[in-house]
Amino acid sequence: MDSSGCQFEKQTLVDNLNLSKELLENLLTTDENDKKFGALFPSQVVSPRTITGPAHLSNKGASDWGHHGLMAYGSNCTVIVIDTKNFQIIQSLDRHKSVVRKILWVPVVETRIDNTAIIQLLSGDASGHIIHWDMTNASVLSVLQDGNKPVLGMEWVPGMENDLMVATLHSPYFLIIWDVKKQTKLWKKSFTDTLLSFNFNPFDGSKMAFLCPDCILFVDDFHIGKIPSTNGRKFYISTPRIESSNEDNSRGRDRLKKLMKGLVVGETKPRPDEAMTITECLQMAYHQSLRHHLLLLYPRDVILVDLHINQTIGIIPIEKTMSPLVQVVTARQRDVLYCLHESGSISVKVRRKVNQNVSTSPLDSNLDNMDYGSYSADMFMCYEHKCQSEVIRQMKGSKVLGISVDPICERKIGLILSSGKVVCLELEPNFGSSTSLTKMALSDIVSPFLSEKSGLRILITSMVPTINGNITVMKMCPPLTTRNRQHYLPLLAVSTNTGYLYVYNMSQGRVYKEFAVHSYPIRGLEWTSLKSIITYGYGDNSKVKNEMYLTDICTGQSTPIRIDRQSENPISILRVSPLRQYFVVVLKDGPFELWDLSTLSLLRTMPKKFPYVIALEWSPIHSVKSMQSKRRHSQSKDESGRPSFGREHLVFSDNESQLYHFSVEGDSVRDGIKIPPESGVNLVTSIAFKSNQIVQGDMEGMLNMWDLKARSSRNMNTNRGAIRYLRFAPGKSNLKLLVLYSDGFDIVDLKQNQYEKVAQLKWNRENGRIIDVDWASSELPVIATEDGWIRIVDLSLTYSASPIHQYNLQYPISCPSLLPPKLLNRVHFLLCTQFWKQNPNFKHFSTFDGFTEQDLISVNTQLSLLNIGTDFGGMNIAERCLIASRLLGDSFGVDLWTVALYYMKVAIADREISFYQESEKQDSAATDYKRINHHPNIEPLDTCYDYLMDPYSYQRLQLERVNLHEWKRGDYRHTQRVVERLILLGEMDRAVQLLLETDIDNPNYYTDAIKACLVATIQQTGAAQSTIKLVATNLIANGKIWEGVQLLCLIGKGLDACRYLVSYGMWEPAVWLAKSILPPNETLEVMKKFCDHLVSIGERFGAIMVLISQCQFEKALEMLYSQHQYLTGALFLMACQHYKIDVNHILLICGIEKCLNNKHIEL
Incomplete structure (x- = not known):
């Protein structure tokens, strides 16, 4: 409402402040600058973003490192993305309302309509929400939710990663399969036991394991198209109690033997005195390098479990x-x-x-x-x-x-x-x-x-x-002007309760400077220029020792102010004048002090009768004459040797909400006017003064607004409780006002003598209240919260993140996946080969390589960040393909070229083997299953490649495992499994020995004795093979598959055994048996069928790898072409030519034509 009761006082105030239209138009502000000098420098641009602080303990395990080189982790309710090359934060995704629990990168990079790359990720929180993010644009693509149960685990369904099929585990026992692209739930399974975490078997996607409070739960029939039919198999870990007489004995081999023998995984729940404290198990995970192995983590041990025998085979204390x-x-x-x-x-x-x-x-x-x-x-x-x-x-x-x-x-x-x-x-x-x-x-x-x-x-x-400590106060530096444009940086000063002062570069979103200034919590700060800050701090007592320092942020020097002061009331207000001549220090219920900023000397202390100051603000308006005089005589001194001062004005409110106006010139403080409070105004807590607007906020949420030009005032009740702080946005004609409350803040616009609410934020987050707010720019507020986080938000108070191309980062982002996919394919190809060039250049590309001038900037930037090295050009094409796949984050390419490089080297080495030696190897006895390492000088593939390994290494791995199983054998059933493996692997003597060890009281004693005789006899005579084969066939036909397979292996009919296994759909055992015992030509037959099977179920990449592992390079090349992998096919073809591997010329011509027709390669 308008008030006419104070017209005279208001007019007097206007006169005293020398308000004039000319002066108002001459005031220099950010908005005016934008019009005068156009666009800002990149280092001066501020975008919405989140600057991290401390994380929540519930964020444990919420991190994922992507193949593209970016790492994402959850911190409180925000997802933070780091460029791991330069180790800088490049993105913050802030839409969750509860703590982030799990994060998962999307393994494929998609393309937008404008051909730019979309890098995506998923994040799940404690309220059951799963957000699908477009990380590059900081936008939400979709939100998945089924109830409000916390997300405990999140993994891609094996083999379905490119289709974005994800499995999520929710408390207490729900497993949900989502189709992320379609934003639909495929199915939901409720188990009967409480589940803590889960993991897919990396070697077999149909198997998964769950960690429960008292056991491990295995599901062996997982399929994307149907809900598991059972609640899984429970297994418990038990160990006998071990009496240790002394330390030496407890660490000796007797204890080791008992411990290793006793740790057993079984389906029967052990007695309490034998059970390991499964609740102490911190983590369960499949071994990524060894098939059929599971790791269990305890505070003092890591236990390795072999799932083939369900027993522990290793303890890592x-x-x-x-x-x-x-x-x-x-x-x-x-x-x-x-x-x-x-x-x-x-x-x-x-x-x-x-x-x-x-x-x-x-x-x-x-x-x-x-x-x-x-x-x-x-x-x-x-x-x-x-x-x-x-x-x-x-x-x-x-x-x-x-x-x-x-x-x-x-x-x-x-x-x-x-x-x-x-x-x-x-x-x-x-x-x-x-x-x-x-x-x-x-x-x-x-x-x-x-x-x-x-x-x-x-x-x-x-x-x-x-930062070290919790945020206590923050303030943005003085705004951009025409005078400081060349060296201006948008800096934010932040203080903590540990006495530290931090200066953030808000354009880059990082700590610019850090200073340990105070021994007490910092309670307030003020910028005195773009290069210096005054801070004050004190302890928690009623009478304190106030510390005050002026810190130069360029040199780090801190100069003490108000030294030699004894215990006094704490400082409540510190304000620096607009012309940077004075600063005011107000003590709680104490005196008002006026200081000279240039000399840091006290000009005047107000007498005790001076009103108690509750809220104070300097006037941004001053006379042009005073301003010009100050500039003219800034270096001159009067007769008394004191520097000259320009006149400035301030207003403040006392404990009775009366408004005072004073003018200050040197040590002279002249009384102005005193205006009594208006009706309805309570104790004033904050004052904001800009242009011709004075705004006061009180304890009841009332805003009292004076328009000095219009000579009117009015009150507005915000209905949000006590007003903590008021602050105008920078900019001459910008009258947006921040109004801070205990539960959030409002943004209102007071232009044209109107009160327009622009946005409102009610802060109900779990991570603490808002500590302070300010303006990061004329349109972007910045928020500091109790949890130590700083957020720059848009004017609608909706977003605290921006597309990554809008950020001004300290270093370029090292992430080739940010290049458009077609552009990245071209870069990948040029890194692998430039055979048409006489002098290839792998460190710098040009327009002659098929790039536009615009694309070259981003391409060469990424190349410079790869640090290719001088030895890269000297590698052969297959080696360069492997290294390029690593550098560009192509995980499939890394596997393909690792396997291809090994078998191409093997192909060369095989040519050196004479025809006689090769024939002798093929004509060896059918039952001689021992492999020979024909290539000891070639580093073999490791165990993670499993059936892609060479036959010698694969068989050796299986023999090591059966040796271990033999040592760990306990009951009769376990021994029979070991005997079965020994027979299949051709270890007949050891199998006979174990069969003869069967106890005489065992019901199977006679059967095992006869079996031992059969195994021993067949090795010596080889007679009755037709009878044994007939018996084996009958056993298989009657469901006793493994018994029949053993008999076939006894008589050297391993290939027939594999064929029977394949006919029953037992692909894993068939491949295992073929790789373990069959000669190369027979192994090839089985692996070709397995390749066809992989193609039929959509595992085409796996089929290509199988063909390469069998040295079927032409077949692999044909399949690459059939999958439209023309670039990879062309590189594979060149690698074959380098290693002198014969390839059909039709494939060569086809590959070149396909590449040229699809414009993937420009020669």
Whole structure:
């Protein structure tokens, strides 16, 4: 409402302030600058974004490192994305209303209509929401929800990653399958047991395991198209109690034998005195490098379980002096474990073998001095402690939240702490290497034989810092003007309760400077210029020692102010005048002090009768004459030697809400007018003054607005409770006002003497109240919250993130996947080959390579960040394809070229084998299953490639496992499984020995004795093969498949056995048997059928890999073409030519034509 009761006072105030239209038009502000000098420099542009603070303990495990080199992690309710090359935050996704629990990168990069790349991810929170993000645009593509139960786990359905089929586990026992693209739920399964986490078997997508509070639950019939028919199989872990008479005995081989023999996974719940404390199990995960193996993490041990025999085969204890374990990550390329400790240290365990035929002990300390007594070294698996990182220095109360490992190189590790700090570590060899570390992967520094003695080290390479303490106050620097345009940076000063002062560059969203200034919490701050800040702090008592410093943010020098003061009331207000001549210090219920800013000297202390100041603000309006006089005589001094001052004005309110006006010139403070409070105005808490508008906010939520030009005032009740703070936005004609309450804030526009509510934010987040607000620019508010986070939001108070191309980052983002997919394909091809050039250039491309001038900027930027190295051009094409796949984050390409490179080398080596030797190998006895390593000088594929390994390495792996199973055999049923494997693998003597060990009281004693005689006899005579084959056929026909298969293998009919297994759809056993015992030509027959099977179920990439592993390079090339993989096919063809592998010329011509017709390659 308008008020006419104070017209005289208002007119007097206008006169005293010398308001004039001319002066108002001459006031320099940001809006005017925008019109005068156009666009801002990139370093001055501010965009909506979130600056991280401490994380929530419930964010534990919410992180994922993508194949494209970006790592995402959950921090409170926000998803943060880091460029792991430069280790800088590049995106913040802030739409969750509860704590983020799980994160999953989408494995495929899609293309928009404008041909730009879309990098996507999923994040699940504690309220059951799953958000599908477009990370590049910071937009939500969809939200999936089924109830409000927390998300406990989230994984892509194996083989369906490209179709975006995701499995999510919700508390307490719900498994849901989502079609993310269609935003639909396929099915939901409710189990009967409480579930904590789950994991798909990386070698068999139909199998999955769940961790329960008291057991492990296995589901063996998972299929995307139907709900599992059962609630799974429960398995419990039990161990006998071990009496330890002394320390030596407890660490000896007797204890080891009992422990290893006693740890059994069974379907029967053990007695309480035998049960391991399963509730202590922190993590369960399938081994990524070994088939049929499961890892269980305990605070002091890692247990390795062989799922083929359902028994533990390894225990990896940690020393008593080491911090307890928190997480374990198993690498895929090599049998290596990354173990995270509570201290923040990461230890590296590498599976150890003393030679190529045996495995060693599971103890990872004092291995060389361990006395194994009568036990041979092939009894159990051992992981050797290779190295350990330094303990991370953490703040009080900080905890480790988890680690993520780079899936491409598996050398880089991201460690997330609850303090908000993120640390990058790298595993390196101790010795120097001619190969650039950028191109090196775990497979390059750890041999597949795992027997080398070379040292490793794990070092901290970079870090994303965090603030020390909780935010107490923040303030944006003075606004941009024509005078400071050339050197202006949008800086935000933030203080903490630990006495630290942080200066953020709001354009880059990072800490620009950090200063340890105070010994007390900082209670307030003011910018005195773009380069200096005044801060004050004090303790929590009623009488305190006030600390006040002027800090130069360029030099870091802090100058004390108000020194030699004794205990007094705390400072309540600090304000710097617009002309930066004075600053006012107000003590609570105490005196008003006026200070000279240039000399940091006290000009005047107001007498005790001076009113108590509750809220104060300097007038931004001053006389042009005073301003010009100050400029003219800024260096002159009057007769008394004091510097000259310009006149400035201030207004303040006392404890009775009376408004006072004073003018200040030097040490002279002249009384102006006193205006009594208007009706309805309570105790004033804050004043904002801009242009001709004075706004007061009170304890009841009332806004009192004076328009000095219109000589009117009115009140507006906000109905939101006490007003904490008022602040106008920068800009001459910009009258947007921030009104801060205890539960949020409003943005109102007072232009044209109107009150228009622009936006409203009610803050009900779990992460604490709003501490302070300010304007990051004329249109963007910035919020500081109790949890230590800073958010720049748009004017609608909806978004606190922007598309990544709008950010001004400290370094270019190193992520080739951000290039449009067609552009990335061209880059990939040019990195692999430039055969048409006499002098190839792999470090810099030009328009002659088929790029436009506009594309070249982004392409060459990404190339420069790859650090290709000088040795790259000297590699052959297959080696370059492998390295290029690593550098560009092509996980499928890494696998394809790793396998292809090995078998192409094998193809060359095979040519050197004489025809006589090859014939002799093929004509060997049918029952001689022993493999020979024909290529000892070629590094073999590791165990993660499973049936793609060479026959010798694969058979050796299976023999190692059966040796282990034999040592671990306990009951009769287990022994029979071992006998079966021994017969299938051709270990007849050992099978006979085990059969003869059957106890005489066992009902199967006679059967086993007869079987032993049969096995022993058939090795000597080979007679009655037709009878045995007939019996085997009848057994298989009557459902006793494995009994029949054993008989067929006894008489050297392994191929027939595989054919029977295939006919029954038992593909995994058929492939296992073929790779283990069949000669190459027979193995090829089985693997071709398996390849056809993979194609029929949509696993075409796997089929191509199978063909390559059988040296069927032409068939693999044909399938690449059939899948429209023309680029890969062309490169594969060139690699074959390099290794002199014969390829049909029709395929050569077809490949070139396809590439040219599709304009993928420009020669």
